Amino acid sequence: MIYPRVYQFGHGMDAQTYWENIYGEKAADAVSWYRPHLEKSLELIEHATHGLSASIIDVGGGESTLVDDLLARRYRNITILDISQTAIDVTKKRLGSASKNIHWLIGDITNVELEPCSYDVWHDRAVFHFLTAADARMAYVRQVAKAVRPGGHVIVSTFGPEGPTKCSGLDVVRYNAESLHEEFGVRFQLLRSSTELHRTPFGTTQQFLYCFCRVE
């Protein structure tokens, strides 16, 4: 077995097993990051796209309802990638026959094979912030730079400066717009950034940061 390089845990647990365990234990709406709809993500995706044939990848899509909402808006070129097979299986089951219209990828975003210049929009909510090692972050940015077409858009949402320091027991890196943009570099033109107070299913709040960039 090839272990994902992104993060390793004590007791021999790798990132994939960790996430499989989380999704094996909790219902889709019982995890802290759950929202019935990812309103801000949808708004930015709609802003970034000029037609319904736009090629959109949701990185670490998990069991999120973003794909349901994109299908409801009739986007027809959607890829959902996640490290967890369990999460993908739950989402496929929820979508039923509509799941056949989605491209599914299971893998670690830092080393999965992606077609060059194949996406108009790259969306990531709450994945990049788990990359606490600089080499994993660099690998991620190389993937975005390779897979997104020039003129395409990148939407990355992480915990903000006042957000939690951990999620699901894992350390995260918190960002403001400047520090997040710095990770990506000058090829990524920062068009917009904003913060959002996310209300978890348990009634607590978490500050998220959204950055919206155009790839030169």
Ligand SMILES: C[S@@+](CC[C@H](N)C(=O)[O-])C[C@H]1O[C@@H](n2cnc3c(N)ncnc32)[C@H](O)[C@@H]1O
């Ligand atoms: C906090 S959840 C966010 C899920 C979804 N984006 C949302 O907003 O509801 C993080 C997701 O990223 C996935 N993930 C974590 N590390 C990953 C990696 N290196 N490559 C791909 N997916 C990863 C997890 O399996 C999980 O589904």
